[in-house]
Amino acid sequence: METKAARGRALTGLPVLVLVAGLIALTIVLGYIFFTLYRNSEYDRASVQMAADVRVLVEQLSQTATAASLGDDEAGRTMLRLRARMDAIWLDVEKNLADQLPAGQIAAFGLEWKRIQTQVEAIEAHGAEATSFRQAVAAARDATPRLRETTGVLGKTLIAAQASTAEVDAAYSLAAAAEKISAAITALSQPGRNVAEILPGLREQKEHFASVLSGLRSGDEAQNFSPARNQAARLQLAVAADSFRPLAAALDAIEGFAPGVVASQAATAAIIASRNNLVVQGDGLSQGIRGLGGADGEILPGFNITAVAIAGVGLLVAGLAVLAFILVADTRRRLRETAEANQSNQDAILRLLNEIQDLGQGDLTVEATVTEDFTGAIADAINYSIQQLRELVARIVNTAADVSAASDDTRATALQLSHAAENQSHEITDASAAINQMAITIDQVSANATESAAVAERSVSIASRGAAVVRNTITGMDRIRDQIQETSKRIKRLGEGSQEIGDIVSLIGDIADQTNILALNAAIQASMAGDAGRGFAVVADEVQRLAERSASATKQIAALVAAIQSDTTEAVASMEQTTAEVVAGAALSLDAGVALGEIETVSTNLAELIQDISTAARHQSTTAGHISNTMNVIQEITSRTLEHANQTATSIGELAEMAVDLRESVSGFRLPEVSPRPPARAKPTSTVPASPQPDVTQTSRQASATAPAMRHPQPHITSVLAESKAAMDEIDRLHPNQTPAHHPGLSHATVLADKKAAMDGTGLQRPRATPARERPVSHATAAHHAALEDIELADLQAAPSPARHSESAAPTTEIDLSGALHQELAEINLDEFDLDPNPDYSRR
Known part of the structure; x- marks a missing residue:
């Protein structure tokens, strides 16, 4: 089979390489052709764009130069x-084109x-003059309508004033000149009009207008x-002169800035x-740029570049088709070999699966046979894994027992902390209620x-007003006393005058008596004279009667004067008595004013004292209020502590259940009585390395990899363990002689660290405190410890509140958190803090 495969590769290898090399060369040629086509199109585009840009820019430049x-x-x-x-x-x-286009072009x-x-630079240099010229033209254009209006009615005004024909014609000529000036100014603001041609006529019209207006x-x-x-003609001429004055100034400015505009x-x-x-x-440059791209379209003489590109693409497609056919045939051959x-591999896998079939049922006594097939290395790795699993399961059993015992201790401690936090919460609630009641009472005192x-x-104000009234009364009594004294003096002078009148009346009475005597003597003498003295007797009688009446009137006047003197004397005495009483009243009023002043001072001091009391x-x-807020904060902290303690107890209960589940999960594994060594290889020439003897650290890492639930506990359990460790550190610091019941010789923090390390898989190698802890814990011993701890927790929960208080008061077993908090609150000096009456608890 190997010879056949090598022969197949030899038959397909060389043609494929030759074909691939040809296709690569063809692709390079086609790339050059397409690049040439792209370059030519870019040259065409650049030439067209340049010609269009130059044409548009020059046209726009001429237009904007005219306006500028x-x-x-x-x-x-x-x-x-x-x-x-x-x-x-x-x-x-x-x-970019200096070395490609003709230099002359x-x-x-x-x-x-x-x-x-x-x-353009010349126009830019005269830009300021042109701007000023434009502003002068605008000013002249704004002044023209008023001038036209005033000159339009000037002729009628002169006709009404019976002016001469020459003056009337001159007035109408002013109107015509104003129209011509307006037309010339309009022409100056229009693009394309020649300023040099307009200015002479404008200057002539201005001088004519000024001359005629001055003459009129x-x-x-x-x-x-x-x-x-x-009068009407003079007024209208003055209005025309006022209208012409700003126009003349604008025309002078136009003439001053006109040279720059003419140059522009x-x-x-x-x-x-x-x-x-x-x-x-x-356009010439554009044609030159287009010629740079080879507009004839021939890559070589007689070869059109487009035709060459099409032929090359066809050859490339044909070559790719042949290459695809060869590759498909080679792929089919490889699939058969695969x-x-x-x-063969399937047969070896089935043999391996039959050997390790019992491993899925928890049988860790099985071993796989190591062969020369590709499954030999897998079998060796499986044997090594089985050995590690044996050690791991044993360690899991021991660790689960330790975790169960430690979690029970921690749960008991968490329940004790929960009860202490609950009692502290009740006492803080009572203290907060008392402080709130005190705050309400203080608010009432402050309001009162x-x-x-x-x-x-108000009393001070009333006393001030009373003192002012008393002072006014004293002033009025002083005025009354002065008036009474003045009146008494006048009455005394009246009594003295009546005394003088009495003396005068007495003198008149004496005269009347003497007159009566003389009248009697005259009557006697008349009677003695007889008839010759009869007339004298009548006169004597009249004188006698007059004397008698005078005497009678004098007596009446004397009686009246006596009565007046008596009344005057009584009035003087009454005035003197009134004066004495007024003086006494003034003294009393003065005493009242002093008393009111003292009342005012006392009231002011009282108001200040009351204000100080209010402050x-x-x-x-x-x-x-600050204390109440602080107690609220402490209450919230205590509530959170209680909540976290309850969560800790719950989480530790879950941890204990997880430990039980862990023991149950590994209870189905069947371990050999004596752990066998790794089996021997089937052949000593195998390339699979021998399995090294596992150390404890490697075993713990592999165990953690196979049991992620142990390596990664829930997040809230981790946080609860961290908080519990801090609490245990505090307990060990305050009570160094106290040790957990199920872990003699170890501190609370050490036991808790063992629990967390056991969960993280990092505490498997920590040396135990006693040699007895090195021995694996049996299921019966762990169950017995768990039962004892459950009984202790049940007794603690069933204990009444006073009993828990008494337990928490024992200095050798628990911490008196409530007493410590009371002591800390008593040592707080609130005057040293600037407490916020409205704290923001959301930031906590």
Whole structure:
């Protein structure tokens, strides 16, 4: 069979190599042909693109130059961009085609472009003047409508003012000049119009307008104009002058910037004159580029490149068909040989499967026969694997027993931690409730203090107002006392005046008495004279009666004066008494003012004290709130600790169940009484290496590879074991003499590390504490330990809460977590912390 296969390969090998070499050479030739076709098409495309670009760019350049010469900024920027594109085309031609195209053709194209480029630079140099020219034209165009409007009515105004015919004609000529100026300004803003031709006429119209307008306003003998005297005509002429003034300024600016615009327009005309020459030169370059690609389409004289490409493709397809036929025949031959080899391998595989059939039933006593077939190495590897499985199953049984015992210890410890955390949670809840009640009471005290402070402030305000009223009262009493004293003085002066009146009345009474006596004497004398004295007697009687009436009136006046003096005296006494009472009232008011001032001071001090009390109460309320928040945080931490402890107990229970399942899973394997050595090889010349003696580390790695459930426990179990290890470290630190019940001589953390290492497959080689732990643990011993631990856990769960408290209080067995927490809280000085009253628990 080997000779036949070698003969078949010899018959097909050389023709296939020759055919493949020919096809490769043909593929290279076709690649060159297709590259040539692609290069020619690229040359054609580049020539057409260049001609089109030059034609379009030159046309756009001439158009934008025309607009840019009149100050169009956007057109100027577009012109510069077009110049940059043309520069890129020229640089590309000069760099890439200088050695392929005729030098004269390239130089002619460059010369024409340099001419246009020079004109573009001239337009760019006058760009600022063109922009200013455009702005002046826009200003003149904006001023034209008003001038046309004012000059349009000027003629009618002069006719109404009975002006002369020459003046009226001049006014209408101003309107015509305004129209001509407007038309000229419009022409200046239109592209393609020659500024040099428009400016002389515009200047003439401006000078004519200014001359006529000045003559109409001020008079001009040369033009037969008299000064305007009509008010309406003078006003209209002034409006026309105001309208013409900005236009004249804009026209002056246009004349100032016109030389630059004229130069730009000349450059634009030169560009337009040269663009056709540049297009012609560009077409010439395009034809030259097209000629570079071999436009005749012949790769060799007499051989069209397209026909050669078609023939080459046909030969390539035929060669590929022949190669495919040869390969199919060779493949069929190989398939037949492979089928024969597969049949031989199938027989060897069936023999091997028959020998290891009992291995699937858990029989680890079987051994496979090592032969020279390809299954010999597999049989040797299977024998080695069986030996490793024997050792692995034994180790699994021992490890499962250790894991079960360790998980029971850890579960008991987790349950104790859970009970301690639950008690701590209850006590923290009670403390939080007391702190909350204290915070509510402090808030009420703060509210009452705040209200008392407000009342004290109102008392201070009322006392202040009362003191002000008392001060005003004292001031009013002082004014009343002054007025009473003034009134008393006037009454005294009135009493003195009445005294003088009494003296005068007494004098009048004496005079009346004397007059009466004289009248009596006159009557006696008249009676003594007889008839001659009768008239005198009548007078004497009248005088006597007058004296009697005067005496009577004098007595009445004396009585009235006496009464006035009596009343005046009483009034003076009353005034003096009132003055004394006013003085006494003022003294009392002053005392009241002093008392109110003291009340105000006391009220102010009281308000400050109450405010301090309110502030202190608010601080205490805030501190109580902080303490309450801290207790809430501790409550949450305790709840999480309780939850994690419960999860730990549950996970450790699952771990124990997994250990039991692990023992049950390997219970179906049947091990030999004495582990046999690896069987001898069938022939000593076998190339399969001898199986090395397995060490413990390699055995553990292979065992972990065959049991992924042991190497990769669930994530939550791993985290629970890590937390339990930290708790056990704390227990060992606080109680170094305490050891687990089922692992004497080992610490809690060491036992827990053994459990995790056993799960990870890394703790199989850790030396045990005592030689007794080196012996494998039997199923009966492991079951007995598990039963004892279940009984202890049941007793612990059934114990009442006081019993658990008493157990947790024992310093030699468990940790008093609640007492430690109370001690830590008592040592906290809340004034040293700036607690957040609204903590964000989501970040925890």
